[in-house]
Amino acid sequence: MTMYGYARVSSVDQDLSIQIEALKAAGCAAVRAEKKSGTSTDGRVELQIILDFLQPGDILAITRIDRLARSIGDLQDIVRSVRGKGASLRALEQPIDTSTAAGKAFLDMLGVFAEFETNLRRERQLEGIARAKAEGVYKGRRPSIDPAAVKELRARGLGGSEIAKQLGIGRASVYRVLGAA
Incomplete structure (x- = not known):
């Protein structure tokens, strides 16, 4: 039986060190860490590596x-994957150990609350954006494409692919700008 740790924060300016230290102190043989959103499992390479690596009896x-995970669906998928490998899941700061019935029940309850928290945060964000728009303060994100630069390069005779390459944008974005002209 080997215990492996997984640490995650949502953004690059957040610090993983507290989680990593706690996992190592708990006896994890290895710790995988990443800076990715927990609202989806898409693109979470380190999580997938550790899930693929688990063996029967591992934790x-x-x-x-x-x-x-921040959604009950993703959490259940991860737990199924862990169980399918014959391994178990343990949370250090919460009474979760999927090798026990009480731990499984508590896991499901916490998963529901994690998803609820994510949904509340999204609602507050949308309310804030609506308020800012009503006050004329919200401008949206800054454009990442300079339409003038796209048109200038096109006027020089460059094709869509070459324009995209030079400006570091997608080809579809180039054609969107040229189509709007």
Whole structure:
């Protein structure tokens, strides 16, 4: 039986060190860490590596359940994957150990609350954006494409692919700008 740790934060300016130290102190043989959103499992390479690596009797350790998933669907998929490998899941700061019935029940409850928290945060964000738009303050994100530069390069005779390459944007974005002209 080997215990492996998984640490995650949502953004690049957040620090993983507290989670990593806690997982190592708990006896994890190895810790995989990444800076990716927990609202989806898409693109979470380190999580997939550790899930693929688990063997029967191993333990996947996390500090808290929200470090693993922010939706009940993703959480259940991860737990199924862990169980399918004959391994178990353990949260260091919460009474979760999927090798016990109580741990399984508590895991499901915390998963529901993690998803609820994500949904509340999204609602507050949308309310804030609506308020800012009403006050004329919200401008949206800054454009990442300079239409003038696209048109200038086109006027020089460059094709869509070459324009996209030079400006570091997608070809579809080039054609969107040229089509709007």
